[in-house]
Amino acid sequence: MTDADFRRILGSVRDVACLGVSANPVRPSHYVARYLSLKGFRVHSVNPGLVGQDLFGRAVVGDLADLPQEVEMLDIFRRSEHVPGIVDHALEVMPGLRVIWMQIGVEDAAAAERARSCGVEVVMNRCPKIEYQRLFGELRMGGFATGVISSRIG
Numbered sequence: 001m002t003d004a005d006f007r008r009i010l011g012s013v014r015d016v017a018c019l020g021v022s023a024n025p026v027r028p029s030h031y032v033a034r035y036l037s038l039k040g041f042r043v044h045s046v047n048p049g050l051v052g053q054d055l056f057g058r059a060v061v062g063d064l065a066d067l068p069q070e071v072e073m074l075d076i077f078r079r080s081e082h083v084p085g086i087v088d089h090a091l092e093v094m095p096g097l098r099v100i101w102m103q104i105g106v107e108d109a110a111a112a113e114r115a116r117s118c119g120v121e122v123v124m125n126r127c128p129k130i131e132y133q134r135l136f137g138e139l140r141m142g143g144f145a146t147g148v149i150s151s152r153i154g
Contacts (some may be wrong), residue, residue: 020077029077073099083108
């Protein structure tokens with residue numbers, strides 16, 4: 001995928017399901033989901049152990065089948081060996097699914113190919129928070145040279 005693909009995805013998707021999100025604020029799944037919610041994404045948390053709790057302004061659900069139909073992107077915070085079943089289930093129960101995003105360290109080429117054959121875009125081994133910050137000029141605040149030119153001051 002190119003930077004243009006990442007920009008298009010992150011600029012057009014509004015409803016994101018985070019599978020495997022934690023209620024613990026120091027866990028990556030929590031702070032990534034929180035960041036996305038602060039950037040205007042509607043974040044839907046999926047974790048069977050947290051059903052009914054409120055995270056990011058919405059009740060946590062226990063299964064992908066319990067998500068609203070308008071969810072467009074699935075962000076997977078599970079180990080790679082769980083991906084095949086997750087992808088197959090998502091393709092079955094998420095009618096609005098446009099993007100499957102696998103977090104850093106999470107990959108499964110066969111599952112990705114099945115999703116792509118159904119018209120779903122797939123990102124593997126990347127973080128939407130990092131890509132958003134990199135492409136929309138926010139990493140510079142942390143001292144990172146992103147290559148993105150911005151006229152914003154401060």
